[in-house]
Amino acid sequence: MYVRAEPEWIAPRSVEDAVALRAERGDEATVLAGGTFLGILMNQRFLAPQALLALGAIEELRRIEVAGDELRLGAMVTHRSVERSPVVRERWPMLARAFSLVASPRVRNQATVGGVLADADYASDPPAALAALDARAVLRSPRGERALPIDELILGHYETSIEPDELLVAVRVPPHPRRAAYRKFRSRSVEDRPCVTVAAARGASGLRVVVGAVAATPQEFRELCDGSPAEVGARYAERIEPIADARGSAAYRRRVIAAEVRRAVESLEDVG
Amino acid sequence: MDARVSGRARYAVDAERPGMLHAAFVRSPYPHARVTSIDASAVPRDCVVLLGEDVANLGPYGCQVKDQRVLADPARHIGDVVAGVAAASPGEAVAAAALVEVEYAELPAVFDPVDAMAPEAPRVHEAAARSADEAVSIGVRPIAGSNACHRFRIRHGDVARGFAAADVVVEQTFRAASAAHAPMEPHAALAEWEGSRLTLWTGTQTPFNTRADLAGMLSIPEESIRVIAPPMGGSFGAKTFVRLEALVACLARKARRPVKAVLDRADEFLTLNRHPAVVRVRIGARRDGALTAKEVDCWADTGAYADCGPGVATKMGYAGVGPYRIPDVRVDSLAVYTNLPPNGAFRGYGAMQSVWASERTMDILARELEISPLELRRRNLLRDGDEFATGEVMRDVHFEECLQAAADAVDYEADPRGKGLCVLLKGMQTPSRAAIAVERTPVGYVIRSASCEMGQGVRRSLQLLGAQMLGCEPGQIVVPDPDTDTSPFDTRTTSSRSTYMMGRALAEAVRDLRRGDGERGFGEIRNEGGLDPDTGQGVASTHWHQGAAAASVSVDEETGRIAVERLHAAVYAGRVVNRPGAELQNEGSMLMGLGAALFEGIDFADGQVTNANLSDYNLPAASDVPRLTHELLEREGAEVHGLGETAVPPVPAAIGNALASLDLDLTELPITAERVLAAVDARAARRAGLEARR
Numbered sequence: 001m002y003v004r005a006e007p008e009w010i011a012p013r014s015v016e017d018a019v020a021l022r023a024e025r026g027d028e029a030t031v032l033a034g035g036t037f038l039g040i041l042m043n044q045r046f047l048a049p050q051a052l053l054a055l056g057a058i059e060e061l062r063r064i065e066v067a068g069d070e071l072r073l074g075a076m077v078t079h080r081s082v083e084r085s086p087v088v089r090e091r092w093p094m095l096a097r098a099f100s101l102v103a104s105p106r107v108r109n110q111a112t113v114g115g116v117l118a119d120a121d122y123a124s125d126p127p128a129a130l131a132a133l134d135a136r137a138v139l140r141s142p143r144g145e146r147a148l149p150i151d152e153l154i155l156g157h158y159e160t161s162i163e164p165d166e167l168l169v170a171v172r173v174p175p176h177p178r179r180a181a182y183r184k185f186r187s188r189s190v191e192d193r194p195c196v197t198v199a200a201a202r203g204a205s206g207l208r209v210v211v212g213a214v215a216a217t218p219q220e221f222r223e224l225c226d227g228s229p230a231e232v233g234a235r236y237a238e239r240i241e242p243i244a245d246a247r248g249s250a251a252y253r254r255r256v257i258a259a260e261v262r263r264a265v266e267s268l269e270d271v272g
Numbered sequence: 273m274d275a276r277v278s279g280r281a282r283y284a285v286d287a288e289r290p291g292m293l294h295a296a297f298v299r300s301p302y303p304h305a306r307v308t309s310i311d312a313s314a315v316p317r318d319c320v321v322l323l324g325e326d327v328a329n330l331g332p333y334g335c336q337v338k339d340q341r342v343l344a345d346p347a348r349h350i351g352d353v354v355a356g357v358a359a360a361s362p363g364e365a366v367a368a369a370a371l372v373e374v375e376y377a378e379l380p381a382v383f384d385p386v387d388a389m390a391p392e393a394p395r396v397h398e399a400a401a402r403s404a405d406e407a408v409s410i411g412v413r414p415i416a417g418s419n420a421c422h423r424f425r426i427r428h429g430d431v432a433r434g435f436a437a438a439d440v441v442v443e444q445t446f447r448a449a450s451a452a453h454a455p456m457e458p459h460a461a462l463a464e465w466e467g468s469r470l471t472l473w474t475g476t477q478t479p480f481n482t483r484a485d486l487a488g489m490l491s492i493p494e495e496s497i498r499v500i501a502p503p504m505g506g507s508f509g510a511k512t513f514v515r516l517e518a519l520v521a522c523l524a525r526k527a528r529r530p531v532k533a534v535l536d537r538a539d540e541f542l543t544l545n546r547h548p549a550v551v552r553v554r555i556g557a558r559r560d561g562a563l564t565a566k567e568v569d570c571w572a573d574t575g576a577y578a579d580c581g582p583g584v585a586t587k588m589g590y591a592g593v594g595p596y597r598i599p600d601v602r603v604d605s606l607a608v609y610t611n612l613p614p615n616g617a618f619r620g621y622g623a624m625q626s627v628w629a630s631e632r633t634m635d636i637l638a639r640e641l642e643i644s645p646l647e648l649r650r651r652n653l654l655r656d657g658d659e660f661a662t663g664e665v666m667r668d669v670h671f672e673e674c675l676q677a678a679a680d681a682v683d684y685e686a687d688p689r690g691k692g693l694c695v696l697l698k699g700m701q702t703p704s705r706a707a708i709a710v711e712r713t714p715v716g717y718v719i720r721s722a723s724c725e726m727g728q729g730v731r732r733s734l735q736l737l738g739a740q741m742l743g744c745e746p747g748q749i750v751v752p753d754p755d756t757d758t759s760p761f762d763t764r765t766t767s768s769r770s771t772y773m774m775g776r777a778l779a780e781a782v783r784d785l786r787r788g789d790g791e792r793g794f795g796e797i798r799n800e801g802g803l804d805p806d807t808g809q810g811v812a813s814t815h816w817h818q819g820a821a822a823a824s825v826s827v828d829e830e831t832g833r834i835a836v837e838r839l840h841a842a843v844y845a846g847r848v849v850n851r852p853g854a855e856l857q858n859e860g861s862m863l864m865g866l867g868a869a870l871f872e873g874i875d876f877a878d879g880q881v882t883n884a885n886l887s888d889y890n891l892p893a894a895s896d897v898p899r900l901t902h903e904l905l906e907r908e909g910a911e912v913h914g915l916g917e918t919a920v921p922p923v924p925a926a927i928g929n930a931l932a933s934l935d936l937d938l939t940e941l942p943i944t945a946e947r948v949l950a951a952v953d954a955r956a957a958r959r960a961g962l963e964a965r966r
Binding site for chain 1: 363536537538830831832833870871875882883884885887888890891892893895896944945946949
């Protein structure tokens with residue numbers, strides 16, 4: 001009997017080839033971006049892919065571009081690149097902040113914008129930040145291209161609306177609101193994944209508050225955003241049904257949500 | 273450049289032999305289960321499979337209790353190895369191991385050491401196994417018909433009398449979680465047979481103990497086994513006694529080729545961890561603060577196999593007494609089997625768990641007595657000539673200086689709010705033996721010793737000491753890797769004993785060389801003593817590790833997150849041999865203590881580790897490190913004191929006591945934000961209750 005010890009390695013050099021290979025192989029080949037999440041799953045033998053569709057060699061996917069008012073991050077842009085990009089820091093500072101708080105520089109040098117969204121791991125920083133900024137994920141297939149807001153992209157634990165023939169190629173972010181804040185609450189090490197994250201923004205469409213890492217998907221309730229910061233915090237804490245994990249019980253998370261949402265919203269207020 | 277920095281250093285993970293195969297293991301998915309059938313017919317023919325029948329005629333092994341077999345049946349924890357495979361590459365071995373079909377019959381399991389002592393608890397081992405002699409420093413005392421593989425007792429004075437004399441008595445139960453050693457280099461071992469002779473290259477702190485235990489298991493003379501111990505990429509107690517060595521030896525014998533095994537990170541969590549423990553302390557004092565009596569009960573969860581649990585429970589027991597003059601003391605400390613992965617030596621060797629309980633209790637007592645925690649300790653600390661609970665008279669005592677230095681570092685006396693202290697005593701392996709050989713070479717000397725290098729710098733210390741004694745440059749001294757064929761006997765590289773014991777043996781060897789032909793010298797040091805396991809009387813340690821720590825913290829009272837702002841340790845060094853090395857030992861110890869205090873705990877669900885990776889299991893990161901300072905107390909002409917572990921145990925209690933100063937009472941390690949928030953709530957409830965009564 002033949003024993004396959006290593007997965008097949010497929011490494012296209014262009015987006016076109018990658019999209020074609022993705023359509024051809026579907027879910028039989030696992031898409032590999034930075035590997036920081038997939039690596040853990042494979043090392044722990046939760047996942048043993050037959051084939052890996054590795055996007056690392058596609059330069060085009062590593063671009064950070066500004067088109068008009070819009071920021072476009074290629075799927076293979078690393079967290080570290082977002083954090084350090086002068087244009088992101090100047091014009092999308094909340095995004096730079098959120099990415100800068102992920103894990104450690106070593107992880108941020110590897111983890112990618114596309115990877116963190118496609119993994120749909122609840123205990124991540126970027127999804128809530130991107131949701132509060134009204135970002136869209138660009139999915140491409142031989143059938144064409146579509147751009148989904150984060151709440152339509154991430155459907156549940158490790159579950160997205162990406163079709164087996166689609167590849168997440170970029171993230172588009174509209175202009176930054178007048179004020180925005182990102183708070184990451186860690187119950188353990190500074191380099192830990194978040195226990196609770198809050199992305200808050202106040203712009204033309206009013207106050208937006210997205211709470212991450214507390215449920216399968218980022219949690220946003222537009223109807224709860226009227227009122228004082230403490231009221232908004234209390235309402236979010238009451239409405240969300242938090243999960244329990246090693247970073248805190250559901251009851252504990254409720255307490256943290258109330259405090260952290262209040263703090264985030266307070267920080268948006270004009271001084272004086 | 274240091275070979276560890278340039279990458280030239282070769283560890284056990286780098287060991288290679290021509291034609292070697294790679295091992296992978298078939299592990300039980302059940303916490304307690306009999307193997308009813310194994311079918312390896314799907315494994316490719318060019319792989320070698322090790323099954324129960326291959327090892328049926330081999331003896332049991334285990335460093336303190338002979339309760340382990342090369343392959344487990346029944347499997348006693350999730351991850352227990354029931355079969356082994358060797359293949360041409362690590363990937364093929366893993367794939368082949370997955371093709372071995374095993375059927376199990378589940379047995380009832382137990383996961384908590386207190387539950388495991390209940391009369392109706394499932395028995396992890398049917399009968400008490402034979403005690404091993406080689407690596408035990410105390411008579412092993414299993415409790416028949418129970419899961420206790422050892423109980424240690426101290427009976428000193430009469431606690432009934434002592435508590436009757438007390439004005440205030442406090443009692444509290446504390447818990448400490450299991451933890452991972454998490455060395456950068458995982459366990460790795462390579463075995464090769466030439467005829468009836470076995471050679472092992474293995475990352476180990478215990479080359480001679482490993483040789484003896486394997487010889488017993490294989491029924492061959494110890495001299496037929498050669499253990500070579502390359503430097504380790506960290507160990508912290510993880511690489512002690514037989515771990516992978518028995519498996520690779522048996523696979524290699526069957527394969528007739530060298531076989532190597534390297535664990536991955538997830539498997540590390542199934543191999544050896546720190547003892548989770550429950551420690552109950554009851555202490556009484558007179559109104560003036562004089563301690564009158566103390567009771568300490570420990571349940572050290574040693575997991576599926578005893579390993580060195582008896583030794584850990586013993587040290588946990590007497591370290592829990594603390595460095596105090598207490599007329600009446602009772603200690604009962606159990607090493608208890610459960611169906612968790614085995615727990616073993618971990619930097620601190622059980623002292624951290626009981627020091628956490630004992631020193632937290634001192635602050636609770638201080639609050640009851642309305643005496644400053646610093647003052648309460650001062651009034652009771654052991655001084656030169658005092659008798660410890662083991663009956664031994666203490667000499668070269670420096671607890672008070674250590675404690676004062678720690679207190680001063682955080683300005684404790686000016687304002688103790690948000691600050692906490694801890695002082696500890698920790699023993700060193702007693703009895704033990706260390707031997708060393710010095711040989712002249714054309715350009716300097718070779719020092720042969722079985723002291724193992726694991727990053728603690730023992731090689732450098734021997735070079736520095738040797739250079740001083742021999743009058744040459746450290747660079748003229750070569751210290752080869754420990755090798756049981758050529759290195760003289762050493763008990764093992766544990767319990768912070770190497771610089772102290774090997775250092776003195778080296779002085780003997782140099783004297784011997786001078787007395788003789790100047791070409792070679794041999795030195796041996798023994799420290800005699802030991803405790804009676806039934807009374808705890810005798811000599812616990814010929815040499816005491818003494819230290820103290822202070823912490824200052826702030827608390828986010830809405831989330832329970834604490835910030836450790838300041839951490840200081842003061843450790844009695846006697847005389848420093850290798851200053852940069854000694855400082856790094858202190859810093860490393862404090863960081864490990866910080867992890868134990870705040871983050872580190874292995875989570876289990878029905879015996880399954882649920883955080884067996886370094887993302888879910890948190891170690892302190894660089895940015896978690898507070899303002900961290902320490903000092904090494906020295907005395908002119910004093911003995912060299914071991915430093916490798918002293919600053920680990922006091923850190924959690926110092927942080928816990930800093931919270932206690934804010935009226936936040938924590939009893940469980942790690943001190944998670946959620947536990948702190950619960951303490952904030954409890955304080956509010958207490959205050960509301962007081963208010964209501966007024």
